[in-house]
Amino acid sequence: METAGTRSIAVQKGDVIIKEGERPENVYLIEKGWACRYKLLENGDNHIMAFLIPGDLCDVHITILEEMDHSIRALTPVTMHKFPAVEIRNIMENHHRLARALFWSTLVDEAVLRVWLVNMGTRPAEARLAHIFCEMLIRTRMAGSAEDDGIEFPLTQAELSESMGLTQVHINRVLQKLRHEGLVKLEKKRLTILDWDRLKQFSQFDPTYLHCQNVPE
Numbered sequence: 399m400e401t402a403g404t405r406s407i408a409v410q411k412g413d414v415i416i417k418e419g420e421r422p423e424n425v426y427l428i429e430k431g432w433a434c435r436y437k438l439l440e441n442g443d444n445h446i447m448a449f450l451i452p453g454d455l456c457d458v459h460i461t462i463l464e465e466m467d468h469s470i471r472a473l474t475p476v477t478m479h480k481f482p483a484v485e486i487r488n489i490m491e492n493h494h495r496l497a498r499a500l501f502w503s504t505l506v507d508e509a510v511l512r513v514w515l516v517n518m519g520t521r522p523a524e525a526r527l528a529h530i531f532c533e534m535l536i537r538t539r540m541a542g543s544a545e546d547d548g549i550e551f552p553l554t555q556a557e558l559s560e561s562m563g564l565t566q567v568h569i570n571r572v573l574q575k576l577r578h579e580g581l582v583k584l585e586k587k588r589l590t591i592l593d594w595d596r597l598k599q600f601s602q603f604d605p606t607y608l609h610c611q612n613v614p615e
Contacts, residue, residue, distance in 0.1 A: 408477050415470040415478070416457060422466065424480045426456040431476035432552055435468050436560070446561035449473075449509060449534065449553070453541040458500055461486045474552045501610075509607040518563060521602070523572050526562050528601035531582055531589060536605050551589035 408427060409415060414434060416422050433450040448470065450456060456470050461483050490497040510533070534551065538544040546587045555569045562569070576582050581597045583590040591597060 399424050403468070406477055406479050408475065409472045411472055411474050411476075413472045413476075414467065415472060415476070416466050418466050418469045420458050421464050422457060423483055425458050425461065425483055425486050426470075426478040426480060428452050428454050428456065428475045429479055431472065431474040432556070433469055433470055433472050433474075433476055434561075444471075444560050446557060447514070448507065449561070451537060451541055451592075452543060455500070455503055458486065458504060461490065473557060482615050506607075506609055509609070513607050514561075523562065523564055523568060524575055525601045527569070528576060528597055529603050530558070530561070530579065531576075531591070532598055532601055532603035532605075533608070535589070535591060536608055536610055540608070540610050547592075547594075548590035549586060550587060551584060552587050597615050 415482060418438065428450055429452055429601065431452070433454075433456065434446045435448040435450065436446045438444055450470070455467065456478070460466060486500070490500060513529075513533075515559055521529065535549055538549045543549070553610045555566045555573070558564075559566045559569045566574075573584060577584075579596075579600075579602060580592050582592055597603070
């Protein structure tokens with residue numbers, strides 16, 4: 399992968415990295431910062447479908463599908479490594495171990511999306527937000543950027559509302575309830591988990607879908 403990459407590029411918070419309908423010539427690996435996959439709705443609203451953190455590939459599927467069916471936006475300043483799509487195709491065709499790793503990454507992305515759909519359709523707002531907190535803690539641990547009891551958490555209430563289909567007012571009420579229950583504390587862009595076992599139970603969080611067997615909880 400290192401030989402296939404070209405260089406790192408930086409984008410600012412709010413920049414659209416790739417727009418829906420584009421035919422990107424490069425695949426991007428996030429090195430620093432957070433981004434998201436989202437769909438722009440007819441009324442101008444956004445719906446966030448996934449959060450992307452260091453170690454995530456933004457758009458490897460374009461090596462096969464070519465045209466983006468969603469957009470990717472930087473939620474913070476983001477540094478990314480750029481890989482020409484043609485080189486990724488070459489890797490997938492000629493290096494089976496790397497191809498397997500790329501396929502694994504895509505399967506995990508799909509597993510995360512399935513769980514998000516279950517959350518949206520069946521769980522109350524408090525459990526949905528608690529589940530996102532659990533997921534992002536485990537994923538940042540997988541990326542090597544989490545501390546024992548918490549993580550840097552740059553998401554705004556507006557971005558959380560776009561990912562959960564709730565208003566910002568509702569998100570604020572849910573955050574207050576989770577704090578009142580002694581489960582989490584969110585201050586100055588830092589999420590602190592106050593009671594991990596209770597938070598998992600409250601949100602019905604099972605990390606199996608992240609396929610992170612070697613990451614301590």
